[in-house]
Amino acid sequence: MGVAISRYSDISSNELLERFCSSEIICPNDPFWNQLLAFNIQLPNNTDEQLIFDSSTETLLQKFLQNNLQTGNLGSLVQVFITRATELLASPNSDNVMLAWQTFNALFVIRAVSKYLVEIVPEYELCRHLDVNAARAANGHLDIIEVDSTPPHGRVTPESQGSPETPSPIAAPPMVEPPASPKLMGGESRVEMLIDALIGLIIDVPVTDNTYYLHLECINTILVLMSVYMFAGVHGQTRLVETSLIYRTLFQGRYGMHAPLLVKTLLVNLCNMAPAPPSMFGTGSGDSILVNLASGLWRMLTLGSGSRPTIYSQPPLERAELLERLRREHGVANQSCLLLLALANHCMTQGNLYRNALLCCEDAAETSSTTPQRDSNSAAQTTPPRIDMAALHKALCATAGCEHSTLLLYLMLHSCKAYKRHVSNVAHVENLIVPILQVLYNAPDSNSHHIYMSLIVLLILTEDDSLIKSVHQIMLKNLTWYTERSISEISLGGLMVLVVVRALQYNMARVRDKYLHTNCLAAIANMSCEFRNLHPYVAQRIVSLFETLTKRRSRLCSEIEGGDINTLELPHHAEEKTEEIMDHIAVLDEVIRMLLEIINSCLTHQLSSNLNLVYALLHKRHLFQHQQHQHHHHIAQNIEMVIGYFSTRLQRVQEGAGGDLGVTEVLQCIKKGAEQWSSDRLKKFPDLKFRYVEEERPEEFFTPYVWGLVSSCGGVYWASECGARAVGDLLGC
Numbered sequence: 001m002g003v004a005i006s007r008y009s010d011i012s013s014n015e016l017l018e019r020f021c022s023s024e025i026i027c028p029n030d031p032f033w034n035q036l037l038a039f040n041i042q043l044p045n046n047t048d049e050q051l052i053f054d055s056s057t058e059t060l061l062q063k064f065l066q067n068n069l070q071t072g073n074l075g076s077l078v079q080v081f082i083t084r085a086t087e088l089l090a091s092p093n094s095d096n097v098m099l100a101w102q103t104f105n106a107l108f109v110i111r112a113v114s115k116y117l118v119e120i121v122p123e124y125e126l127c128r129h130l131d132v133n134a135a136r137a138a139n140g141h142l143d144i145i146e147v148d149s150t151p152p153h154g155r156v157t158p159e160s161q162g163s164p165e166t167p168s169p170i171a172a173p174p175m176v177e178p179p180a181s182p183k184l185m186g187g188e189s190r191v192e193m194l195i196d197a198l199i200g201l202i203i204d205v206p207v208t209d210n211t212y213y214l215h216l217e218c219i220n221t222i223l224v225l226m227s228v229y230m231f232a233g234v235h236g237q238t239r240l241v242e243t244s245l246i247y248r249t250l251f252q253g254r255y256g257m258h259a260p261l262l263v264k265t266l267l268v269n270l271c272n273m274a275p276a277p278p279s280m281f282g283t284g285s286g287d288s289i290l291v292n293l294a295s296g297l298w299r300m301l302t303l304g305s306g307s308r309p310t311i312y313s314q315p316p317l318e319r320a321e322l323l324e325r326l327r328r329e330h331g332v333a334n335q336s337c338l339l340l341l342a343l344a345n346h347c348m349t350q351g352n353l354y355r356n357a358l359l360c361c362e363d364a365a366e367t368s369s370t371t372p373q374r375d376s377n378s379a380a381q382t383t384p385p386r387i388d389m390a391a392l393h394k395a396l397c398a399t400a401g402c403e404h405s406t407l408l409l410y411l412m413l414h415s416c417k418a419y420k421r422h423v424s425n426v427a428h429v430e431n432l433i434v435p436i437l438q439v440l441y442n443a444p445d446s447n448s449h450h451i452y453m454s455l456i457v458l459l460i461l462t463e464d465d466s467l468i469k470s471v472h473q474i475m476l477k478n479l480t481w482y483t484e485r486s487i488s489e490i491s492l493g494g495l496m497v498l499v500v501v502r503a504l505q506y507n508m509a510r511v512r513d514k515y516l517h518t519n520c521l522a523a524i525a526n527m528s529c530e531f532r533n534l535h536p537y538v539a540q541r542i543v544s545l546f547e548t549l550t551k552r553r554s555r556l557c558s559e560i561e562g563g564d565i566n567t568l569e570l571p572h573h574a575e576e577k578t579e580e581i582m583d584h585i586a587v588l589d590e591v592i593r594m595l596l597e598i599i600n601s602c603l604t605h606q607l608s609s610n611l612n613l614v615y616a617l618l619h620k621r622h623l624f625q626h627q628q629h630q631h632h633h634h635i636a637q638n639i640e641m642v643i644g645y646f647s648t649r650l651q652r653v654q655e656g657a658g659g660d661l662g663v664t665e666v667l668q669c670i671k672k673g674a675e676q677w678s679s680d681r682l683k684k685f686p687d688l689k690f691r692y693v694e695e696e697r698p699e700e701f702f703t704p705y706v707w708g709l710v711s712s713c714g715g716v717y718w719a720s721e722c723g724a725r726a727v728g729d730l731l732g733c
Contacts, residue, residue, distance in 0.1 A: 008049075008056040020109075021064035025071045028079040037080075037105040043213075045328065050717035053112075061116045072132035074113055078194050081106035085197040089204055097210040103201075104214040110194075111221045119718070122235040123228040127245050131190045191225075192249050198222055203261050207269065207332060209277035215269075219335040220716050226250070226342055230707050230718075241346060251347045251354075259353035263343075263361070264385035269336035271391035273398070275308040275329055311398050319401040319438065326402060327715050333395070337404055338706075338714045344411065345702045359415040360384040363422060389422040393432070400435035403450045404709040407702075410453050413460045414694065424464050430474050430492050433461065437499045438481055443506050448513065449705060451503070455519040458500065459692050462526035471496060472532040485537060493527060494535045500524055501541050508549070508591065517587070521594040522690035528601035529687055532609040539616040546595050547623050553588045556581050596635045601688050603642050608674040611667055617643055618650065618666075638682045649673045 011017060016036045019026070026032050044050040068074050084103040091099065117126045198218045207215050225246050232240035241247045311330065316322040326334040343354035364386040396412070399405035409432075412419040423432065439446055439454045446454075462468055471493035479487060479495070490498070504520040507513055534542075560581060599617070602610055617624065621643050624636060646669075653669050654661055661669070695701070711718055 008053050011053075011056045012059055017060055018063075020073055020077075021060045021067065023067045023071060024073075026073050026076055028076045028083070030076075033077070033080045033106075036109075037102045039105055041108070043108075044717055045715075047717045054116075057112065057116070061113065064113065065117075065120065068129050069132055074110070074129050075132050075190050077106060077110060078130060078190050081110060082193055082197045085201055089200055095206070095208050095210045100211050100214050104217055107214070107217045107221055111217060111224050114221070115224045115227075115716070115718075118224060118227055118231055119234075122237055123232075123240060123244050123246065126228065127189065127191050130194065189245060189249075191245050195222070195225070195246070195249050199258055199262055203258065203265050207272070207274055212274065212277050212332060216331045216335060216715070219266075219332070219339050223335065223339055223342060223710060223714070223716055226346075227707070227710070227716075227718075229346070229703070230711070247346065250343070251350070251352060257353075260357040260383060260385045263340065263354055263357040264387065266336040266340045267358075267361070267385070267387050267392060270333045270340075270395050271388060273310055273312060273330050273333045273395055275310050276331055278308075312394070315398065319442070322399065323402050323713060326399060327713075331715050334404075334713070335715055337399075337408055338710050341404060341407060341411075341706045342710060345699060345706045347699075357385055359411065361387045361416060361418060363387065363389040363418045365389065366418070387418075389419055390426075392419065393422060393426060397431040397435070400432060401439060402713060403447075403453070404713045406436070406439070406450060406453050406457065407706070407709065410457050410460070413457060414692070420464075423461070424466060428474075429461075429467060429470065430476060433458070433471070433492060433496065434476070437495060440499050440503045441482065443503055448516075449708075452513075452516060452519070455500075455503070455516065455523065456692055458496065459519050459523045459526070459690065462523045463689075463691055465530075468493070468527045468530045471527075472530065487535065487537065490535045490538070491533065493530075493532070494538045497524055497527065497531075497534070498538045498541060501538075501545055504591075505545060505548070508588075512584075512587070514587065517591060519692075521591065521598070522692075525594065525598050525601070525688040526690055528598045529605040531602045531606050531613070534610050534612055536612045536615070539610070539613040542595070542599065542613070543616040543620050543623070546592065546599075547620060549588055549592050549595070550623060553585060553592065556585050556588075593635060596639065597685070597688060600635060600638045600685065603638060604679055604682050604685070607642065607677060607679065611670045611674065614642065614646055614670050614674070615663075615667060618646055618670075621647065635685075638685075641682065645677065646670055646673050 016032070019032065020036060044053045064074075081103065084099065084106055088096065088099050088103055114126065114130075117129055121129075198221055201218050202215060205211050205215070228244060228246060229240060237243075309329070311322065311325055316325055340354075340358060344352065344358050345355075346352065361384050365388065392412075396405060396409050400409060413423065423429065426432075436454045436457055439450060440458075443451050472491045474492040475489055476492055476495060477489050479490070482495075484502075500520050500523055504517055507516045507520065560578060599613070602613060607614065617639065624639050624643055649672075650661070650666065650669055653665070657665070710716070
C-alpha cells in the first residue's frame with residue numbers, strides 16, 4: 001500500500017493494491033510484498049468507519065474476486081504471512097517491532113479480504129481462494145480439490161426449557177453440499193496452515209506494546225474465519241459446521257491438542273486487561289512507521305504501560321461507556337473474551353476441547369495437583385489450564401455490565417467448579433452482584449437475552465447457602481444509579497430483592513415472559529429463608545407487588561364473569577380473548593402462589609429478624625383475609641396466623657395507650673411480640689430451593705447468541721447489508 005495511508009479514500013487508487021487484485025500472478029518470494037506491506041493505517045473503530053472502509057475497497061475487492069482463482073495472490077500473501085510469523089516465532093527477540101509490523105500488515109490485508117469473501121461467497125469458495133497455488137496458476141491450471149465423502153448429519157430442534165426462546169431455523173433453498181475439505185496437492189490446506197500460524201502467534205508471542213495489535217489481529221482473523229457460521233443461511237448452507245474445513249480444523253484437527261494452552265492464553269489476556277499502546281502501527285494517523293515508532297517509544301519512556309488509564313484505575317460510570325472503552329482501550333481483552341465464547345459454544349455436544357478446557361480450568365492459587373482430562377473422542381489426555389481465579393474474577397467484576405462478559409460469567413458459574421468455589425469464598429461479592437443488578441434495573445434499555453442471562457447468574461449465585469447469608473451483612477451506601485427512591489443505606493441482599501421485584505413487575509406489566517418471571521421468583525425464593533433486616537422499602541415493595549397482582553387477577557376475573565367479552569360480534573374473537581385472559585390469570589396465580597410461599601418462608605425461618613416485613617403485612621392485612629385467596633389458603637394460613645397474633649397484641653397496646661400508635665411504637669410492639677413468638681405453631685413446608693438446569697441442547701440458543709454478541713460487542717464490524725441480514729437471521733430478528 002505504500003508507506004502511509006492517511007485516508008480510506010486513498011485505498012481505491014493505491015497502485016500496489018491494484019496489482020494485488022489484478023490478473024497479475026505474484027509469487028510468495030516476489031519483492032512486491034515488501035512494498036505492499038510497508039503501510040500504516042488506522043483500523044476501523046466503529047460501524048460507520050467500517051462502512052467507509054468497505055466502500056473504499058469495494059471496487060478493488062470485486063476485481064480480486066474475479067481474478068484470484070487464476071492468480072492465487074491471496075494464497076501467496078498467506079504464505080508471506082506464515083513466513084513472517086515463523087520468523088517472529090523463531091526470533092530470539094519476539095518483541096521485534098519491524099517484524100511484528102510487517103506480520104500485522106500482512107494479516108490485516110488477509111482479514112480484510114477474508115471478511116469480504118465470507119460475506120460474498122460460501123465457505124468452500126473462501127477455502128478455494130485461500131488454497132489456490134500461485135505456481136500452479138502460473139502453469140495454467142488450478143489445484144485439485146480432494147472431496148471428503150463423510151455424510152453430514154441433520155439438526156434436531158429441542159424444546160426450550162433452560163434458555164430463552166430458540167430462534168427458528170433459517171429457511172434455505174435445497175442445495176448440494178460443497179466439498180468439505182479442499183487441500184493442496186501433497187499436503188495440508190493453506191487454511192490449516194493459516195490457523196496453525198494464528199494459534200502459534202497467540203500462544204507463543206508475549207503481548208507487549210510492540211505486539212499488541214498483532215495479537216488483536218490474530219484473534220480477529222480467527223473470528224472472521226469462524227464467522228462463516230453467521231453467513232451460512234445467507235449462502236444456503238444448512239449443515240455448515242459439519243462440513244466446514246475451518247471448523248473441522250479448529251475442533252477436530254491436531255489443533256485440539258493446543259486447546260488448553262489457547263484457552264489459558266485468552267483467559268490471561270482477559271485477566272491482564274492490558275491497555276492498548278499509544279499511537280503506533282494500526283492506530284496511527286497515517287504518518288510513517290518511523291515517526292509512529294519514535295512517538296510510541298517516547299510515550300512509553302515518559303508514561304510506561306502501567307501509567308495508562310484502564311477500566312480498573314478509572315472505572316466508567318455508564319454501561320455504554322464501559323463497552324466503548326473495552327473496545328477502544330482493551331481490544332485484546334475484549335476480543336479474547338469473544339473468541340473464548342465462540343470456541344466454547346460450537347460443537348458443544350461433540351467433545352469440544354476448548355469448552356472442556358475452559359470449564360475444567362483450575363485455580364493457580366490452590367495447591368492440589370492438576371488432574372489430566374481424557375478426551376472422549378481420542379485416547380489423548382490434556383491437562384486443564386491453571387488460572388489465577390482472583391484475576392479472572394476481578395476482570396469479570398469490572399466488565400459484568402457488558403453482555404458478552406455476562407455470558408462468560410454464566411458459563412464459569414454454571415459449569416466451572418474452581419471458579420464457583422472461588423466466588424463462594426471471595427470477599428466483596430458486591431463487586432460482582434451490583435453490576436448485574438444495574439443491568440436488571442435498566443431493563444427497558446437492555447435486550448431480553450441480557451436480562452435473562454443476568455437473572456440466571458443471580459439465580460445460580462442464590463443457590464449458594466453461604467452467599468445468601470452473607471449478602472444481608474454487606475451494607476451499601478450512596479447508590480446513585482437507583483433513582484426511584486433515595487436510599488441512604490441498604491444491605492446487598494435487600495437490594496437484590498428490591499431490583500428483582502422491580503424486574504418482575506416490569507416483566508408482568510409489559511413483557512410477560514414466563515421464563516423471566518420464573519427465574520425472578522426462583523432467585524427471591526432461594527434467598528427467602530435467609531432474609532434478615534429487610535429495609536422498610538423492600539418489605540413494602542414485596543407486599544405492594546402482591547397487592548398489585550391480586551387486584552389485577554380480580555379485575556380479569558370480573559371481566560370474564562361480567563360477560564363483557566361475549567358482546568363482541570364475532571364469537572371466535574370472544575373465545576380467543578377469553579383464552580388469553582384465562583392464560584394470564586393462570587400466570588398470575590402462579591406468581592401470587594410463589595409470593596405467598598416466599599413470605600411464608602421468611603416468616604417461618606427469620607420472623608424475629610424481619611420486623612419491617614411484619615409491619616408491612618399488618619399495614620395491608622386486608623389483602624390476606626381468607627376470602628381473598630381461597631385458592632391459596634393452604635399456603636397463606638401461616639401468614640394469617642402471624643397477622644392475627646400481632647394484630648391482637650397491637651390492639652391491646654393501642655387500647656392501653658388510649659389512642660393510635662406511631663410507627664416507632666408499632667415497631668416496638670412487633671419487636672416484643674417477636675421475642676415471645678414461637679415458629680413451632682406454624683405449619684411446616686419444604687424449604688424453597690430452586691436450581692437452574694440448562695436445556696438439553698444448549699447450542700440451539702447459545703451459538704447464534706454468541707455470534708450476535710461478536711457483532712454487537714466486538715471490534716470486527718459487519719457494516720454491509722449482507723452482514724446485517726446474517727446477524728438478524730441468527731437472532732430471529
